[in-house]
Amino acid sequence: MTPVTVKGVNPADVKDVARAQTDENRPWWVRTYIPAILGGMGVTMRHLIANLRNRRNTATIEYPEVKREYSPRFRGRHYLKKRPSGDPRCVACYMCATACPADCIFIVAGEHPDPAIEKYPVEFVIDGLRCIYCGYCVDACPEDAIAMTRDYEMAGYHREDFIWDKDYLLNWRDRVEREDGYQPYEGEIDKERMSRGRL
Amino acid sequence: MLRLAPLVPLLPLLGFLLNGLFGRRLSRGSIAAIGAGSVGLAFALTIGLFAALLALPAHDRSVEVDLFTWMSAGDFRLDAGLLLDPLSVTMALVVTGVGFLIHVYSAGYMREDPGLWRFFAYLNLFTFAMLVLVLADSYPLLFVGWEGVGLCSYLLIGFWYTEKINADAGKKAFIVNRVGDFAFLLGMFLIFRELGTLEFTPVFEAAPRALEAGGAAAFWIALLLFVGATGKSAQLPLHIWLPDAMQGPTPVSALIHAATMVTAGVYVVVRSHVLYLLAPDALLIVAVVGAATAIFAASIGLVQTDIKRVLAWSTISQLGYMFLGVGVAAFTAGIFHLVTHAFFKALLFLGAGSVIHAMHHEQDLRRMGGLRSKLPVTSLTMLIGALAIAGIPPLAGFFSKDEILWSAWAGGRQALWAIGFIAAGLTAFYMFRLVYLAFYGTPRDAEAHHHAHESPPVMTLPLVVLAVLSVVGGWIGIPHALGEPLGHVPNLLEHWLEPVFEDAEVLRAGAGEGMAERMAEAGELAMEYGLMAASIMIALLGIGLATLLYLRDPGRRERLTAGLAPLRHVLERKYYVDEIYHAVVVMPYLALSAFLWRVVDVVLIDGFVVRVVGGAVTWYSRIVSRLQTGLVQNYATAVFVGAVVMLGWFLLR
Amino acid sequence: MVPLSHYLALSAVLFTIGVLGVLTRRNAILVFLSIEIMLNAVNLSLVALTRATGNLDGQVTVFFVITVAAAEAAVGLAIVVAMFRRRETVDIGRFDVLRG
Amino acid sequence: MDGTQVAFYLLAGLAVATSVLVVTGRNPVASLLFLVLSFFCLAGLFVTLEAHFLAAIQILVYAGAILVLFLFVIMLLNLGQGEPGLGLPSVPVLALSALSGLAFVALLVFTVREADIAPITPARIEAVDLAGQATVGSTEAIGTALFRDFLLPFEVTSLLLLVAMVGAVVLAKRER
């Protein structure tokens, strides 16, 4: 039998490792596995005692009271930004709906009374159950009208609760305080880096 | 202390279990330590037993240690137990002591063998079985040990079983032994029929009362037991297995086929001496067979070229001596020779093993020579062994052999004495032939000689110990004739064994032959000295002849052998015994088998019986099968209804 | 105290129930179960007789009966399984030829 | 009517009832479970006869091992639902069996009544206990009997079990 050689590995070493791992070459007390079992039980017991002494080790976050601090760029539930007048900043350009990979944004455009603004969304609906929270809509928006929050507590009793219409998207943050999450990039754009796929 | 006696056999058994079950996983060092250590401990314990027995008054030195009820069927009840008396303890000392030395030696000799664990397991098992044999308190238990040692002998002869010749040798030993064992069993059954028990103490108490001295029952019991002994101790005509047994590893040859197992036959006869004294005819047969074997084997030993086979034939011859001694009712002398023989023959075998080891498994004497310078310790110890077996005073062999010869003479068996006497000369000759061929002269195989080297201390140490024993071992049994002038040196062994043979004295006195008188009559000191001198002379003569022919003048040897070619041929073919057996036993057996197969089976049974019976059944069943529905329940219902009817008839009648 | 005869009568009744099971059922498993009932009926009488006579042999026999029953169950059920493999049924009415 | 009597009649009734259910049942699993119950009753009866060791063995070996084996086979062959063709047999066979069965019981009971040795009374128990081994039915007594008087049968039984084991394996092994 020709020995299998791997580049950069001395076959002699491999043999030694392989032999060291066969059962036959271990002393009998090791092969009863009792020392190993006791060692393992020692590990678990150490953890238990450490956790009994102080709770700082525990990984648990006691959720409703304590909340995990997420990244400032966390992509949670969307909201629509308002103009000072209270109208949505959205101009119903369909950029976000086009960019959306999950196809979850539904917009009906309407003529805006203000001639400075061409259009406005008559309807603007996001299907929260289809949305994959990728943030492309935020990037796509030319008007900085849509942004994301750090809200992840999205529970509901009915599927309909997750169809967020324009009114809801504009106003829900007034009812619940939520920090801003992912925002459109506002700094200089390095074209070269972008071309390499990094912003 | 005596209560610990069961541990003596149990320790080797434990060693066997440890090595046998876990040997594969143990290191070679621990295997040897377990193997040798268990026997060493047993030896130490045996010494303890010996001391404890010695502390008792002489007449109480027979202690039975009950172990458990072995079997009970109807009125027959047999307890397994150990009998500790001077005889059995002497044997146990030899078995464990020599056994221990050989175990130690084996650790060196078998060091590189892959089957080391198996080897030590078998050796330990053998030691266990042998101890059971010698310590047993009944014939059945003795027989267990007897068969156990036979089994181990078989296993160890065929230890290197991958070669057919070894396996065949093992089988031969086993089968030849069966013949003897069968007779032994018959002897046991006969004892049970006549005396109703098989335990030693009651048997020997009842025997003089229940058995007529010189009667047929006693004769047959003694003879059958002796046939068993000839099988185990390789006496004529069942000696053929022992030379072949040399195929086993050399320590095995030393332990089993020289020092212990083969002497079991002697032990049995001595143990049963009460029965033998009741059957003088059987005793005579023992003596004759012993003497015949002694000279027969010694003569074959003259021409063997395999170093171990020389020793094997020598062993057979020496066993013949023991039987000769026992056969003239000199039981002490027999046991004495057994003990000393164990020392020097084990020494010779181990020395031979050392030579073989040095020569890289070369056993042919013709390819050795000049090894003295290469193997100083081995050659020196071998020389001591050869001197001891040749019967040169004051080495061990001299005292024991001479006592046997003297007993033969004094017992009125001058003819037997003469045979033994000549055999002693032959012994001295072939032993020195061996020594000269192996260690002296010029190397005949320069290549092997060049590579030869002395064995490691673990092998030479047992040699040295045994050599010392071969020198001083005889001093425990210095005859009165010599002891008195030397300042009242007592015959320790005789004194020690005396309680065992007390009853023998009584019986002997009453025996019809009147041996005691004859012994007294012939027991003149002058005669004894004379015979002693004669046997020294013949030993020296044998040595001198060997020196002349093999050391000084090999040319004369050539001429001599040319002149004696036919005799030499006969000796080399071992008197054609194997061939005779082949012609007388094997061939007829094969012919009978062929007859049974071709004629009885094929023609009679298959041709006639089967066809007729089968036809009849077919015809009948065709009629009966109409009743069969094939449903078991229908039959069962019929049976049940029938049973109810019968029950009703019986109960309501 | 219950008289011995009551035990023996009970044993007889149980035995007969077992016999009838063996004779009438065609499911091999149930036949086996019925045989077990018979064995146990006999065991009961043996134990009762042991109690009445003070001779322990009866109880020892029961011990052996139980052991043998275990052996019988093992072999019997193995046969049933082997038969089922061949015939896809345990109806002993279908096991009516000596050929496999 | 003392405790033992109550226990006897209760257990006897239950044993007969469950045994009948075993024999007449349609579903093998049900039959088997009734048989377990029946064996429990028998174990109870053994206890009333002071045979504690056998009672324990009865449950340990019979209920705990042998019947589990049956259960396995029933389940593995999937006979649990009962086969339609395996109900009770035809009327003549049934009648014949029932008749002979009745006759059998009648005969046995008749015999037993005739051959009644002696009622088991406390005095008698005491006499038996004194005469016999330490306590009839104790583990020790049975062990002594097994290993002294019945040693050979005992060893033979072990051989029988080995043979049965080998036989079962050979029989049930799938042929290749």
Next chain:
Amino acid sequence: MDGTGLAISLAKAGFVAFLLLNAVPLLVWLERRGAAFIQDRIGPNRTSIAGFALAGLVQPLADVVKFMFKEDFVPPSANRTFYLLAPIITLIPALMTFAVVPFADVVRIGERLVQMQVADLNVGILYVFAIASLGVYGVVLAGWASNNKYSFLGSVRASAQMISYELSMGLSVLGLVMVFGTLQLDDMVRAQGARLFGVLPLWGIVLQPLGFLLFVISVFAETNRLPFDLAESEAELVVGYHTEYSSMKFATFFMAEYIAMTTGAALIVSLFLGGWQVPFVSSETLNGWTADLLGPGAGSWLAALIQFGSFSAKLGFFLWLFIWVRWTLPRFRYDQLMRLGWKVMLPLALANLLVTAAVLLVIDGAAGR
């Protein structure tokens, strides 16, 4: 048996049943909290009654309520009778086994000496094995009656496992039976009051260390606890034989497992750790002290209480061991399990038996029997 005796027996049985059934929620709590702490978590601590969460102890109560009120669902293809019967058959043997475990020395009530043990059977340990061997029925029936292949596979595995390890369990105890020369648990416990060299308590674990190890492992296997929980291996068999069980029927299996655990631990304690023996204080000494303190009647009660405390402490340790091991060791593979059972445990148990017999023989011989 007179009225008082009957009442005492009933009281003892009631006490044991109460103990066992209450052990279940405690164990559930211990298991969940223990697991959490071992895994650096917190465990249940939310449920509370009037603001008292009692470190999560209220959670099992909530669980009980939940089990009781959940929908009692029977799979349509299941065999209804046996499906319903199986959990009960599993629970009963688990409960019954404890009957022979003694939990304190005798107590004096008036003139009467009362054994603190529900049933003092002269086949003691044999009874335990007999009843334990019935546990397999529940498992087999549950798996088979569910008519679900995972359940069935689980039950076949579990029963094969239980039958295999029953052997080594029985054999590992036989050594101890030989040493003590009795089958009765209370005699065994009493015998363990002796001392070795006047120092070491002569507990079963000292006499039979190997037997102890084998027995503990067997008990783990018999109770289907990790690392031997092949029967329910969640990953492959979706919890095995009780896959199809829900609500109170599932809870019954759950209870059976924990009660079996308690019983197993009680057996380990009684056989190998001196049962109710207080270490270094013999029962006589203890009774003497308490009698001096309170008089013979009440004194025996106090002594029994102390002994019960000792028993409970040891029991608690082993119950904890069950949990501890569960959260330490991974599950065996099935072939490994069988190999361990038949090729390691059984030969070891037999060897242990042989060696014990040999040693006893030698000791008896040396004692000049």
